Every structure is written in C-alpha cells, then in structure tokens.
Amino acid sequence: MPELPEVETTRRGIEPFLLDQSILAIEVRQPRLRWPVDLPPNLAGSKVINVSRRGKYILITTHVGTLLIHLGMSGSLRVVSPQTPPKLHDHIDIKLTGDHWLRFNDPRRFGSFHFQKGDAHEHWLLKDLGVEPLENEFSGDYLFSSSRRRKVAVKNHIMDGKIVVGVGNIYAAESLFMAKIRPATAAQRVSRLAYENLAQAIRMILARAIKVGGTTLRDFVGSDGQPGYFSQSLNVYGREGQPCRECSSTLKGQILGQRSTVYCPSCQTFSGWR
DNA sequence: CTAAATACCTGATGGC
DNA sequence: TGCCATCAGGTATTTA
DSSP states (O other): OOOHHHHHHHHHHHHEEEEEEOOOOOOSSSBSSSBBBOOOOTTTOBEEEEEEEEEEEEEEETEEEEEEOOTTTOEEEEETTOOOOTTTTTEEEETTTTEEEEEEETTTTTOOEEEOOOOGGHHHHHTOBBTTTTTTTHHHHHHHHTTTTTOOOHHHHHOEEEEEESSSHHHHHHHHHHHHTTTTTTTGGGGGHHHHHHHHHHHHHHHHHHHHHHTOOOOOOOOOOOOOGGGGGSSSTTOHHHHHHHOOOOOOOEEEEEEEEEEEEETTOOOOOO
C-alpha cells in the first residue's frame, strides 16, 4: 500500500509525464471515492506547472488551481497510452497532451480527488497537517515538545498526522524497533533522548524506503510487478511470533489504538521513566 | 483541549 | 468446494 515513500516515488514517476503538459479532459467513471469527486470543468485546457507532495497527498498544480490526490490504502496512479481500455477499479483518467493518460486505480476507494483554487496549502485537508518527517522542522525536540500532554501510546503519537505526516503503521513499528522503544509507552513519558533516537530512526527508515521505492513501482508506464522491496527489510511488522533478527526473542503482537503492532520484548525495553 | 470509537471499502485469509 | 466472518489500513468525523 502507498506509504509516504511510495507516494513520493509515484510523484517522481509521474512528474515527467505531467510537467508542462496540458490537461485535455478528465474522465471520472466512478465518482464515489472517499469523498464524491467533483472537479471543475476548467481543469480541461489548463497546463500543469508543478507536481509536488504534502504528506501523502500528491499535488498537481495547473494555472487554474491544484488537484489534490490521495491514494488511500489501495490507490495507484499509472501512466498509460491513450485509449488503453480501463480495467476493474480504474476510476479516473486524466488525459494529457504528450500522448499520455494518467490513470487512477483504487479497489477500496479510500483515495480522493479534490480541487483547490489558489494556494493548495489552504485546503482544509492540508492546512492542519503536521510537519514533514524529512524536513528540518522535524526533530527529537519537536516530538518531545509536542507530546508533553499526550497520554496516548508513543506509537499513536508518531502516527498522528497532525503531529507528523507520513508515518503509517508499518513505519511506526519499524522506527520504534530501531529506536528500541516500547510502542505502548505513553507519549508524555518518553524522554528527550529517546525522541531524538526515534526521530533519527524515522528519518532513516523513510529515506531508505524512498531510495528503494523505485523498485516497487519501477516503471509506471510498463506493467506492474509489485514484489515488496520492503518486506525483506522489515524487522518487526508482520512478524509476530517470529524470532527477532537482533536477539532471537519471539516478537510480540499488541493492539494499540485499534491498530496491531509488533515489537521485540527484549530489544525494545525503553518505556519511559519510573 | 485530549482521546477513543466509528465510518468508509474491497480483497485476502481462516474457519467450518 | 463454498460461504461467512474477520482483518487490514489512512484519516476525517463523531462522541465522550
């Protein structure tokens, strides 16, 4: 599923086919996504001037405004040749000059398309988002100071998009393993030093995943192939009951905030003070 | 303000 | 083999 690294990989993959091209038409075959898709007619005829990302949103900016695309859990964007017949769950086509169509597929329809005139960052979906984990504002200090009143598990804290964007269930579990922190620890009890380690771990893991992200979604124009680049580097996620790669202890599963998590009871010992 | 629960959706998986 | 229940997962929204 698309995590921040895959969204970024998608962005990089589609950018060359969009930049400086004009939108000829948009065909919405299934408007019932997370929110009903309702795009202005004047997008047709507009020219793409920027392709960026905020959190897990892909922003396609034209001279009339910005298209905000979220891939949800199962969404994907592919570049296809014009007139390629749509397959199951191919919900939206953006037909471009340059002989390419951008095609959105999303079986579970948790994804979304929005349009915002003017500054996209003022859109209600973006305006309250937390910091980008790979930008400078994100740090151990930031995690520390933003968690002083928070009793939720530290795992939930770093998964909160109002705090920091892009850290999903997988990366949260992996980062906590790398930082040797027990996922259930109350956020407000995690020390500054531990948050420093955690911020470092999040950065490192996301950056590494982006680096290999190209593997997952290698060529957007060609066929798919989706063997997880990632699965092999997972230390805890999805490995409940299996031996820790570091110490061979049996990895434990737990439910935190309705989300399953896995950790090593012997490596991840940090659980706050007292 | 924080936090926990709920809703959205389909495909994969496990139990019988 | 078929069918039903369960789970997965991001995040806005509702409820406490």
